[in-house]
Amino acid sequence: MAQFRYVGRDAKGKPRKGKMISSSKREAIVDLRGKGIAVSEIHEIQETLLNKEITIGNPVKLQDFVIYLRQFSTLLLAGVTVVEATKILASQTQSKALKKALFQVEEDLRSGKPLSEAAQKHKKIFPPMFIHLVQAGEISGNLEEVLDRLAVYFEKQHYSIQKIKSALTYPIVILFVAMGAVAFLLTNVVPTFATMFEGFGAELPKITQFVLGVSAWMQTFWWSLFLLPIALVSSYILLNKKSYSKYYLDYVILKLPIFGKLLQKATIARIMRTLSSLFKSSVPILQALIIVEKVSGNEVIAKVLRESRASLERGQPLSDPMRNHWIFPPIVTQMVAIGEKSGSLDLMLAKVADFYDKEVESATDALKSLIEPLMIVLLAAIVGVIVLAIMVPMFEVFNHVQ
Template sequence: MARFKYSGRDRKGKSQGTIIAASKREAMVKLRDDGIRVIEINELPETLLTKEITIGKPVKLQHFVIYLRQFSTLIKAGVSIVEATSILAFQTGSKALKKALLNVEQELREGNPLSEAVSNHKKIFPPMFINMVRAGEVSGNLDETLERLADHFEKQHFTRQKIVSAIAYPLVVGIIAIMVVIFLLVAVVPTFVTMFADMGGELPAITRFVLAVSGFMQSFWWLVVIIVTLFIVFITALNSNNGTKYYLDVILLKMPIFGNLLQKAALARMVRTLSSLFSSSVPILQAMSIVEKVVENEVLARVIQESRDSLEKGRSMTEPMQKHWAFPPLVTQMIAIGEETGALDAMLSKIAEFYEKEVEAGTDRLKSLIEPLMIVVLAGLVGTIVLAIMVPMFSMFDQFQQMNQ
């Protein structure tokens, strides 16, 4: 939302002040509804106190997918682009998307094309959307382009959700396991320390180990917090720099169990994007540049850049891919066939469908395997602590029985 300073007239005479709205047009509508005839209105610059702080992407993918599907439906139903944009601006659940659409509507009413209007909001609308809309305007098939975009982002959202669900389960169970272990070590185990001290004699090795860990957690818990925080900051810093992100992506793609799944998801996203761009008549070199920016994997991005350079030199785009370990033979061979037959978009679409199904099957299989494994790990951790407490207590019980005899 933005702040606007206005001056005008109401029933009492002159009126001036500030108003908060998503766009200049919305501000004027609000003032008019309040009975104020606007003479002058200007947007105030953002300050640290008024600026909206967003974490992550301004618009969630699911909101963008809903917008695209509804936009495509309205255009096909004969609604004008301006009216469709106005309708969707007030229906979307995303504040950032609403603000952008209201500004886009204002530019459309001033006579600017849709591609130019959305290009002024690159944080909201991805490069692929902007370029495909521009191609749709030139070809006169904007409704088909929007439908293709909706299909593309829906499939991307589905694949991403599958990956997130596969990774989220072990992550959540792991965090719960760590919290349970910390609780036992900090709150439960210390209550038995005095009892064990009164026993005298030598404690079992497993009990001494658990007591030592418990003592460390009680005395140096702040050190653990600092180490975890520094680790998160370190990984975030690595991921924000393209140079270090490359090595981080290499580690992720070669990681056991999850690496293969992440590789297939990244390849599916890459070829799906290329297929959608080619189908919308976006020039191949421009399409490669767009894919390089949106692939979200620095390993694949560098190979795509090499493939684009290869095309510029008149060679095949598959040459750099064939030499790289991240591209299986299936991908390079089918792309090569598509180049030779002139059906590259169709071949890319088939590759994307194949890997999207592989990701879906892989995530389902992974969750079914990880669930019992995580239960065993959690039971092992808790069982070790319980065993460390129970073994000395059994020894005390034996001593008590011997004394009574």
């Protein structure tokens, strides 16, 4: 795949220019003509360090991936071949990373490779869940159904992530605004009163001494306010890379008041839905547990899943290790045990996932309504302490003069 820069005119004669990814210059011109653009100039862009795209985290947005899955499933149901569907979606998707990967997948498909094998070369674009379910769909011959199931799965995952983000974004924004307001008061307002207090010639109240001390420190070490968030984020990234430290970090996060419970419910919903989707697609249970370990995103839960896999290998129930760990509430282990005994494990897991999705939704709504008054009270208390520290010595001077 190569990137091209083009110049041309559309059907109305308006000038058009831009960039696009295509397998060749000829293919790029054909694709542009299909969009109604008459090309007057086109040339390949040589990738350098300056124009190379740098991506942090997942290069494809979950929303773009869901749209791709929905469209892919629809095209296959309409009788379009996998190769042609991939070509159409590669030209239509808005995600540059996904577009580039799909063009390369199309080349592999035309050379005779199955979709699962072609997608496996792009692990940053296609998650393990996608690769294994597509492989199962290819074997069973129901790839359209599998893609539709994947779209539903990622849609629900996207919705849950958005709910949690919206619940966490508000308090974080308010916290930064509060910190900015307090920093302004301590560095600009309080120092003007500090010079006035020096002429009082009397010992200042403890609260005033404390606020003046914090103000003096802020004026000298104001830069630490910027370094502290950077240091915290860097420490989190470094600790998250090591498996032994990630376990304790995840443990601490899950034990956080309010937020820990919310993240626990969201993670349980995700892994239960993942397991259910894998079982429905006839992925072997041991292989399914390995996949879920990788997508869990939490080392505490991943450890329990490893123990559950070992329990199955010994011929024991899947639910035993879950029952003995605090991370899984009784309702989860009971539903899993019932599913194992009745042979309807995929259905039971889906019901657990639905239950916890609703729990996450109600918890985030409750959190939003609770956070606002708490943050207002906190900000009022901090500002109140600063105002009190300034007013108390002034009242004392006023009383002394009278």
